[in-house]
Amino acid sequence: MGEFDLIARYFTRPGPQGRSVALGVGDDCALLQPAPGMQLAVSSDMLVEGRHFFPDVYPPHLGHKALAVNLSDLAACGARPLAFTLALSLPRVDESWLQGFAEGLFALADAHGCALVGGDTTQGPLNLCITVFGEVPAGQALLRSGARAGDDIWVSGTPGEARLALDALRGQLQASAEVLTALRQRLERPTPRVPLGRRLAGLASSAIDVSDGLLGDLSHILSASRVGATIKADEAINLLAASACLTGAGGCFDHNLLMRCALAGGDDYELAFTAPPEQRPAVLEASRRSDTQVTRIGRIEAAPGLRLVDGAGRPVQGRFPSFDHFAA
Numbered sequence: 001m002g003e004f005d006l007i008a009r010y011f012t013r014p015g016p017q018g019r020s021v022a023l024g025v026g027d028d029c030a031l032l033q034p035a036p037g038m039q040l041a042v043s044s045d046m047l048v049e050g051r052h053f054f055p056d057v058y059p060p061h062l063g064h065k066a067l068a069v070n071l072s073d074l075a076a077c078g079a080r081p082l083a084f085t086l087a088l089s090l091p092r093v094d095e096s097w098l099q100g101f102a103e104g105l106f107a108l109a110d111a112h113g114c115a116l117v118g119g120d121t122t123q124g125p126l127n128l129c130i131t132v133f134g135e136v137p138a139g140q141a142l143l144r145s146g147a148r149a150g151d152d153i154w155v156s157g158t159p160g161e162a163r164l165a166l167d168a169l170r171g172q173l174q175a176s177a178e179v180l181t182a183l184r185q186r187l188e189r190p191t192p193r194v195p196l197g198r199r200l201a202g203l204a205s206s207a208i209d210v211s212d213g214l215l216g217d218l219s220h221i222l223s224a225s226r227v228g229a230t231i232k233a234d235e236a237i238n239l240l241a242a243s244a245c246l247t248g249a250g251g252c253f254d255h256n257l258l259m260r261c262a263l264a265g266g267d268d269y270e271l272a273f274t275a276p277p278e279q280r281p282a283v284l285e286a287s288r289r290s291d292t293q294v295t296r297i298g299r300i301e302a303a304p305g306l307r308l309v310d311g312a313g314r315p316v317q318g319r320f321p322s323f324d325h326f327a328a
Contacts, residue, residue, distance in 0.1 A: 017115035030117035038135040043073035049126040061188040063104030070132035072269040075197030076209040078142040079134030086119035089127040142207040147225035151274040153298035160240035161186040163265025190269040199286035207273035231298035
């Protein structure tokens with residue numbers, strides 16, 4: 001099968017592609033038309049075999065994740081998804097793999113009204129690169145630079161589950177087959193928090209998606225906003241512990257492991273965001289209407305630095321480095 005046959009069979013879809021897509025797959029460029037008064041939000045992410053996913057990952061799950069990690073960036077910006085491009089490097093043409101990958105990719109794309117409008121394919125090591133386009137009202141995009149002293153710090157979902165799954169798959173901790181299956185869903189099929197992100201526009205003062213670790217990603221907000229923060233470490237740890245108990249794994253994981261995973265694990269694709277205290281009712285309403293759990297885990301402060309405290313307000317010691325693509 002040649003390159004253009006592959007594109008036609010697996011990645012070209014008939015019919016309308018949404019009101020914002022003037023021209024999709026099949027030309028040298030796609031043409032997008034955001035609505036009047038809207039700005040384009042654009043983000044790219046690459047997934048590399050052996051670095052971001054295991055070689056034996058289920059192809060529909062990989063198709064889902066490839067798009068989900070990009071939609072998560074749009075969520076952190078408060079943007080509505082419009083379209084995406086896919087650059088795909090394949091060691092060989094495997095029709096069964098391509099069929100499964102495309103199914104997972106398009107299932108998530110359809111759920112968010114996001115059309116595939118172009119890209120590229122070539123032979124080489126398995127590598128997936130997606131660029132996603134969204135729209136957000138002009139001047140209303142959520143940025144990392146808007147946090148102010150006194151703001152609450154919130155996080156969605158249960159950070160750390162993806163790292164628990166990764167450690168279990170690497171054989172670094174023991175978990176039952178049932179628990180591992182539940183955790184692996186969080187690693188391989190993350191839920192991009194697009195509905196929550198869109199409802200936070202106008203409420204949150206800053207936001208970021210948690211992809212490299214909760215504390216590491218929060219530090220980007222602090223740096224961009226030129227502020228500091230105190231984080232209640234137990235709040236994040238208890239989120240993960242409660243989730244583990246629900247899966248029957250509460251006795252499997254000790255406190256230090258939960259702390260490392262919750263504070264420094266990657267691949268969660270949750271949202272960390274800040275908002276003034278007077279917005280607490282509105283944030284909780286956004287949580288309810290988007291069906292996404294949110295938890296208040298700290299406070300923005302004027303003094304620089306990131307401080308961790310336990311439930312009694314005592315300092316928590318330890319290093320919790322975030323994921324680094326170039327670390328060993």
